[in-house]
Amino acid sequence: MTGRVLMAVALLFLLAFLASPESFAPLFEPFTRNNAPAIYTQTGLMSLTLSHLGLVLLAVIASTLIAVTLAILVTRPAGREFLPLARTVTSVGQTFPPVAVLALAVPVMGFGAGPTLVALFLYGLLPVFENALAGLTGQSPQVQEAARGMGLTPRQRLWQVELPLALPVILTGVRLTAVISLGTATIGSTVAAKTLGEVIIAGLLSSNTAFVLQGGMVVGIIAVLIYEGFQRLEQFAAARIGQG
Amino acid sequence: MIEIQNLTRIYGTTAVVKDVSLTVETGQIAALVGTSGSGKTTLLRMINRLVEPSAGRVLIDGKDTAEIEPHLLRRQIGYAIQGHGLFPHRTVAQNISTVPRLLGWTQDQHRARVDELLELFQMEPADFRDRMPHELSGGQQQRVGVARALAARPDLLLMDEPFGALDPVIRAKAQQDLRDIQRQLGTTLIIVTHDMEEAVTLGDRIAVMDKGELLQYGPPSEILTTPATSFVSDLIGTGDRPFRLLSLTPVAEIIAEGQAEGAEIPREASLRDALAECLWSGRDRLPVEGGGIVTLDSLRAQAAPTARAAE
Numbered sequence: 001m002t003g004r005v006l007m008a009v010a011l012l013f014l015l016a017f018l019a020s021p022e023s024f025a026p027l028f029e030p031f032t033r034n035n036a037p038a039i040y041t042q043t044g045l046m047s048l049t050l051s052h053l054g055l056v057l058l059a060v061i062a063s064t065l066i067a068v069t070l071a072i073l074v075t076r077p078a079g080r081e082f083l084p085l086a087r088t089v090t091s092v093g094q095t096f097p098p099v100a101v102l103a104l105a106v107p108v109m110g111f112g113a114g115p116t117l118v119a120l121f122l123y124g125l126l127p128v129f130e131n132a133l134a135g136l137t138g139q140s141p142q143v144q145e146a147a148r149g150m151g152l153t154p155r156q157r158l159w160q161v162e163l164p165l166a167l168p169v170i171l172t173g174v175r176l177t178a179v180i181s182l183g184t185a186t187i188g189s190t191v192a193a194k195t196l197g198e199v200i201i202a203g204l205l206s207s208n209t210a211f212v213l214q215g216g217m218v219v220g221i222i223a224v225l226i227y228e229g230f231q232r233l234e235q236f237a238a239a240r241i242g243q244g
Numbered sequence: 245m246i247e248i249q250n251l252t253r254i255y256g257t258t259a260v261v262k263d264v265s266l267t268v269e270t271g272q273i274a275a276l277v278g279t280s281g282s283g284k285t286t287l288l289r290m291i292n293r294l295v296e297p298s299a300g301r302v303l304i305d306g307k308d309t310a311e312i313e314p315h316l317l318r319r320q321i322g323y324a325i326q327g328h329g330l331f332p333h334r335t336v337a338q339n340i341s342t343v344p345r346l347l348g349w350t351q352d353q354h355r356a357r358v359d360e361l362l363e364l365f366q367m368e369p370a371d372f373r374d375r376m377p378h379e380l381s382g383g384q385q386q387r388v389g390v391a392r393a394l395a396a397r398p399d400l401l402l403m404d405e406p407f408g409a410l411d412p413v414i415r416a417k418a419q420q421d422l423r424d425i426q427r428q429l430g431t432t433l434i435i436v437t438h439d440m441e442e443a444v445t446l447g448d449r450i451a452v453m454d455k456g457e458l459l460q461y462g463p464p465s466e467i468l469t470t471p472a473t474s475f476v477s478d479l480i481g482t483g484d485r486p487f488r489l490l491s492l493t494p495v496a497e498i499i500a501e502g503q504a505e506g507a508e509i510p511r512e513a514s515l516r517d518a519l520a521e522c523l524w525s526g527r528d529r530l531p532v533e534g535g536g537i538v539t540l541d542s543l544r545a546q547a548a549p550t551a552r553a554a555e
Contacts, residue, residue, distance in 0.1 A: 146329030149294060149402075150343050150392075151318035164333045240376075241333040 007228050014221045018046045021214070028210035038210045040199045049218055051194040055113060056181045059120030064174050067125045071132035072158065086129070094126035098184050102191050116188030116195070123184055124177035131173025135166025168238040175230035182223045186215070245270050246291070246400060246432060251300035253286050260286045262456040263300070268449065270305075270399070273426060273433045275447030277440055277479065283456040284436045288402055291434065292321045304400060319343055322401035322431070326408040328389030330377040336362070336388050337373040343396040354395075361391040364425060383414040390422065394431070401426075403435040407442065419445055440479050444468070444488050452476050464492055486547040490515035498546060499536035504529040509538070519543045 017024050021039045028038040039045075067090065073079040074086045098119040105115035139162060147161045186197030196215045203211025246268040253261040261283040268274040276284040289295040291302050293314045302309045309317055330339050340361055341354040349357070359369040365387040377385055386406065393401055406422075407415045423446060426433050437443055443450045444464045451461045452475075460472035468489050471477040480488065495518050496511040508531045509518055518538050521530055528540040 140329070140332075142325060142327045142329035143331060145294075145325055146323070146389075147331070149292060149318055149323035149325065149329075151315045151346055152342075153315050156346075161331060 003228070007225060010221050011225060014218065014225075017214075018049055018218070021045050028214060031210040031213055032208055036206065036208050036210075040202060040211050040214065042202065043194070043198060045196075045199070045214070045218065048194060048196050048198060049222075052182075052185055052196045052219075053222070055116060055188065055193065055195060056120065056178065056185050059117050059181050059185075060124060060174065060178050062117075062121045063124035063177055064128050064170075066121075067128035067173070068132045068170060070125075071129055071136055072163075075133065075136045076154070090126040090129040093122035096122065098123050099187060099190075102187065106191050111192040113188070113193045115191050116185060116193040119188070120181045120185060124181050127176035127180070128170065128173040131176075132166065132170045135169030136162055138169075139165055165241055168234050168241070171230060171234045171237060175227060175234070178226050178230065179223050182219060182226065186219060245303075245305055246274075246434070247303040247306075248287070248291070249301050249303065251287065251290055251302065252298050253283075253290060253295060254298040259298075259456050261290070264453075264456075264458045265300075266451055266458060266461050268432055268434060270432050271430045272448040273423075273435065273446050274449045274451060275443035276434065276436045276451045276453060277438065277443045278453035279438060279479075281455075282453040284451075284453045285404055287453070288404055288434060288436045291400075291402055292318045292323060294318075319346055319396065320398055320400075322393035322396075322398040324390050324393040324401070324403045324406045326405035328377075328385045328409075330385055330389055330392070332377055334377075335373065336375050336377070336380070339377065339388060340392045340395050342392060347396055349396075357395055361395060365391050365421070382410060383418065386410055386414075386418060387421075394425075394429070397429075399432060401431050401433045403433065405436055405438070407437075415442075422446065440481065441484075441488070444491065452479060465489065468492075487516050487519075490519055490543065490547050493546060495532055495538055498538060498542050499532050500539060500542060502529065502537040502539075504531040504537045506531065508533045515543055515546055519547070 021041075025038040032038050070086050070090070074083040101119035101122060102115045105118050109115050109118070143161065143165070144157070147157045152160065185193075185195045186200055188195045189197030189201050196219050199215030199218075200212050203209065203213075203215065248264060248266050251261055251264045252259060264283075264287055266274070276287060278284045286295055290297045291309070293309060297310075304321075312320075331342070334342075337355070337358045340358045341349075344354040344357055358373065362369040362372055367384065367387065372380075372384070372388075377388070380388065386409070390403075390406060393403070407418050410418060419442060422433075433446075435442075435446060437446075444467075447464055449461060450464055450467045452459045452467065452472075454475050460467060460476050467476065468480060468485055471480060491514045493515050494511065495509055495513050495515060498515070499511075504527070506525060506527055507521075509521055510533050515538075518530055519540075522528065522540050522543065529537050531537055
């Protein structure tokens with residue numbers, strides 16, 4: 001209950017701040033020096049937040065689609081031998097630093113949102129893939145046996161039994177990816193993607209702690225809200241299959 | 245009629261099922277008994293082709309099952325397993341109507357069928373239809389599992405240790421209910437069990453398996469009185485033999501003329517029940533409901549295998 005109230009308060013605070021950042025200026029003034037502005041006004045915070053969220057959303061959808069598809073393929077009898085390969089690919093995606101991806105992608109794709117999307121997509125594959133794999137392989141053998149014994153085709157088993165039962169675990173993976181991407185997206189601003197990183201970088205360049213704080217704060221609150229939201233979804237999905 | 249002909253299954257170099265042939269008449273219950281690793285489950289799973297036979301074939305009413313697509317074959321055959329295997333994300337009604345929906349029944353048809361089955365298994369449809377499996381007791385889950393296997397009115401029902409996860413009291417009731425329902429529907433039933441007691445209670449025919457081979461196949465009385473090998477007699481357990489034999493016959497079959505004191509015993513009670521009642525109440529004759537008596541002497545005669553052999 002208190003959790004829910006806290007979340008509501010955080011959401012209201014965030015919306016109020018984004019709607020009218022100027023009215024929060026007194027809050028950030030103590031962190032400025034030499035009469036520097038307390039609130040970043042180069043680009044509207046609201047529009048930065050929306051484009052930040054848009055990038056993350058796109059990247060998470062892409063990693064989820066690819067990672068879940070990959071997990072499905074390598075858990076079918078025909079694709080089982082590709083499991084080690086798929087594991088390697090997704091692990092490399094995770095170990096390769098996003099900054100390095102940006103550096104490599106910019107010469108090919110140019111500045112802007114493109115390289116950031118690629119970096120986030122690669123970075124987000126592993127959590128979803130590993131969780132989808134765990135969800136698809138860790139199912140009750142009796143349920144599988146019953147599904148087969150009643151005459152469901154492999155495709156029907158996948159859609160009607162395996163995926164619904166793996167859903168809570170897959171959602172956990174998506175949650176991890178979403179939260180990681182939300183933070184990582186800030187570095188996209190180094191290659192001119194429109195993200196909240198712009199505020200943070202501006203603050204770092206001009207030694208204005210207020211900018212760094214407000215950029216970090218918005219990202220942080222959104223991350224917590226998304227984390228909580230996904231947990232609700234997972235609990236709902238788990239309760240539906242009797243694991244609540 | 246189910247004809248199993250020279251069925252063999254080989255994994256690597258070991259034969260899990262070796263050249264097994266047996267026939268189950270329509271409407272009968274065949275119990276496959278054996279220790280774990282005897283090949284009984286593999287034999288069962290070859291009937292609906294969850295395991296493909298290495299050699300031999302299975303005919304259902306004269307039709308070779310190898311000629312039917314496996315998933316289509318399985319939709320015609322009921323299948324219930326230990327631990328029920330209910331879909332945890334689906335309601336009781338959705339679970340039961342799984343096969344009817346695969347077969348393309350209309351919504352009205354499968355809804356009516358769900359209610360009919362829930363009533364058959366003594367579960368109030370309005371109360372149980374929309375529950376999730378985890379909201380049921382173990383006994384109820386097991387009943388829903390069997391109801392699901394019977395949903396599309398299969399002529400053949402396969403069961404793999406369906407009562408294995410139930411406690412003894414519920415198990416006895418579940419066996420009785422299954423027997424009644426099977427008689428009522430006329431379904432042919434093949435059931436795998438490691439429990440000879442269960443096989444004797446349920447089976448019209450018992451198949452005893454060991455190390456992939458079929459040792460003996462016959463009616464319970466034959467298995468009990470003339471076990472083919474020492475393995476079969478071990479499985480029966482010599483101590484329980486006379487009681488199991490008595491449990492096969494109802495009191496009605498050995499009623500004699502006469503009068504007796506005390507409480508009456510129902511006509512459909514087994515001789516084992518009658519013997520227990522005699523011993524417990526210290527009587528040597530019991531009145532039977534609807535007239536006549538059973539005597540301790542006649543019970544004694546029935547408990548010896550020689551009496552059976554002479555018949």
